[in-house]
Amino acid sequence: MPGLASRIKTMEISGIRRAFEAAGGDFINLGLGEPDFDTPPHIKEAAIAAIIEGFTGYTFGKGIEALREAISEKLRKENGIDVTKDEIIVTSGASEALHIAIHTFVERGDEVLLPDPGFVSYANLVKLAEGKPVSVPLRKEDLTMDVDAANELISEKTKAIILNSPANPTGAVMSREGVKAFAELAEDHDLIIFSDEVYEKIIYEGKHVSPASFYENVVTVNAVSKTYAMTGWRLGYLAAPRDFVEEMLKIHQYIQACASSVSQKAALAAITGPQDCVTEMVREFRRRRDFVVDALKRLGLMFVKPRGAFYVFPEVEDEEGFVEAMRQRGVIVTPGSAFGKFGKKHVRMSYAASIEDLKAAFERMKGVVGGKRRSPFNHSSLKRGYFM
Ligand SMILES: Cc1ncc(COP(=O)(O)O)c(C=O)c1O
CATH class of the missing domain: 3.40.640.10 (Type I PLP-dependent aspartate aminotransferase-like (Major domain))
Structure with missing residues (x-):
């Protein structure tokens, strides 16, 4: 193989893409950075x-x-x-x-x-x-x-x-x-x-x-x-x-x-053109944001309530373990350190997914965060509480 330019060696494939590609099969994808709606x-x-x-x-x-x-x-x-x-x-x-x-x-x-x-x-x-x-x-x-x-x-x-x-x-x-x-x-x-x-x-x-x-x-x-x-x-x-x-x-x-x-x-x-398509989409994202905020509170995870976009970024003690445990349950989330060194011990969840998928994903998350025997984590190892 011809020698690569040194600039390319400083770069890595995005962690988001890696998480996505590792998934395979039938899964609920909370890893995506795009609206799940169709173009109007x-x-x-x-x-x-x-x-x-x-x-x-x-x-x-x-x-x-x-x-x-x-x-x-x-x-x-x-x-x-x-x-x-x-x-x-x-x-x-x-x-x-x-x-x-x-x-x-x-x-x-x-x-x-x-x-x-x-x-x-x-x-x-x-x-x-x-x-x-x-x-x-x-x-x-x-x-x-x-x-x-x-x-x-x-x-x-x-x-x-x-x-x-x-x-x-x-x-x-x-x-x-x-x-x-x-x-x-x-x-x-x-x-x-x-x-x-x-x-x-x-x-x-x-x-x-x-x-x-x-x-x-x-x-x-x-x-x-x-x-x-x-x-x-x-x-x-x-x-x-x-x-x-x-x-x-x-x-x-x-x-x-x-x-x-x-x-x-x-x-x-x-x-x-008419902007009501945007208003409607944002209304739906808000409904999901509210659902996710409520679900995360119930799980006792620490997070800052998102005020825009369609992501939430809760803290987890063992980021890789959390991502893997969710993956085993058929849910993709993105490790926080994919977004920089200070993103460690967090995961990004995208709520550009239907309410049904979000409900199913958070149901499965209970097995990771809250279920005492099923959980691969020591329950107390996860940070609790939330910021609003
Ligand atoms: C903050 C931010 N900027 C830019 C982009 C890229 O946008 P585009 O698809 O228009 O290239 C993204 C896509 O995820 C993003 O999240």
Whole structure:
């Protein structure tokens, strides 16, 4: 085998994927990071119309004008971000947006502060750019990233901060003051913020706040993936000051050329069309969140009540043992350390699963957490209680 580039050796296959692939057979999957709903019909119809019309070629690199117009209007109205259509690049999911943003600004030796536990791509994309991910611990009380801890970790090599609210894997939602404090920190140290807002609409308590409403040097990343149950359409976007966008466009052109033409038409229908599909989906997620919160309380596990996204991140004493015991009972959950070193002794459970599946999964969890004889754990070895 020809020698591999050293950068690839610093990366590992995502722990989420490993947990998923290890499963096999018939299981209840609480390991997934995607809505279990179907894409709403009016969005599918827009895509079908695009195909029939023959809208199947390359598009303008930044994305079709109507979609960028719609995104800029959305960002101005909903997020308080003053951007024009020229300050937007439509990408293949938020994943590509994160990739090109990080590669445009981060180079060898640059440090990037990121939430730990946090979404698996952040540290790996920083490594791919030959930068150094710097783990910022979360606040115990609400699992949001700790601004004082971040401040302590800033060095002359720090280049950027990654924010993610609502957050994967915790469901934490940052307060307005919290977001503002990070914007001020970034401004004081002349850092760029990469703000991943893919869960912005999936929020039960609190209000989503974009750092770009306070500070200029922000790349705002979003997608239709989670909001409209469109993960497989691979359609996201970024917004940033014009000068940044022109530089990021270079990478976008060479790695992607443009986002899928058909998906762009679908995204246009999603963003400009009726939003009751989002309201309904969020209502259902809230119902499940409430069920899961109640079930975890009954089990006596320690956790912070999630305020957004569709994950909960309870503490367990023996993370690997818990994941394996659940797997043996046909339920997939993700080990917390897949999300960073501070994720240890936790598991991530996704409630992007039907209430019936959740009920069955928590019934089986009793055998792991609560059942005295059946449990592979000493009952008292599990942390008890919960934070709200
Ligand atoms: C926080 C976060 N950001 C980005 C992504 C990737 O989004 P996309 O499917 O649009 O690439 C995910 C997917 O799980 C995520 O959880």
